[in-house]
Amino acid sequence: MDERQALAAFAALGQEHRLRVVRALVTAGPDGLAAGVLAETVNVAGNNLSFHLKELSHAGLITSRREGKSVIYSAAYAGLSDLVQFLMRDCCQGHPEVCAPAVGALAACDCTTEETAHA
């Protein structure tokens, strides 16, 4: 990921409605949510949401697929991953204890212990 893309991604996340959309999609998982459902979830008018979804999509944070009359959006986990990686790149500089807390943050996610993940 280059700086331009990271900038677009962070700017996209720095907006109330868009951040809520991404968080809703991250929570929803790979099945995603329809645009209409998202509009209700984040309480935004459909045309307005469409604008934000386009921006998030362009920033590589979400993807879309058509399913009948609906368009289903889902989180682009790879894009989110790249973004985190870009932000924390070169964080060590020979002092691993410095950025260890940042790594620990993701450790709070159940998926780090894949074998013992809930269920």
Add this chain to the structure above:
Amino acid sequence: MDERQALAAFAALGQEHRLRVVRALVTAGPDGLAAGVLAETVNVAGNNLSFHLKELSHAGLITSRREGKSVIYSAAYAGLSDLVQFLMRDCCQGHPEVCAPAVGALAACDCTTEETAHA
């Protein structure tokens, strides 16, 4: 971290000069960099940079300390950590394989393998 704080943080990072400042400070490590040095590094006028530094500080992404005539800024690793955690919270939903790539991103950082960290 609550939504309001995360929004401020992402909005702060969604700006060219501020993103560069944070990345420069993340790379610089806990010793940090003086405001003047940062101004040269990101090629921004001093008064303008001051504005951005204030915003980053308010967002909890950097901290400052005075040292003689200079003010030294450094990355707030805990704040960055909280931000990542907020973004990826509830990413599993019973499907750990979904967000595993995001976790792997941080694994690329040398500090994840603390015992074998370079030197």
Add this chain to the structure above:
DNA sequence: TCTACGTTTCAACGATAGTTGATATGTAGG
């Protein structure tokens, strides 16, 4: 083909963010 539904596009307005220049604060040395 016609209608209904879901989603997207477009133009226009109001609000907000970033830059600039001038000025103020705070610190060290003569």
Add this chain to the structure above:
DNA sequence: CCTACATATCAACTATCGTTGAAACGTAGA
């Protein structure tokens, strides 16, 4: 105390972003 240096604050301007309403597109069923 006075000057020089580093950084911060303020007001004003410009550009950009987010919202709104009207209209178009694309899909499914009657």
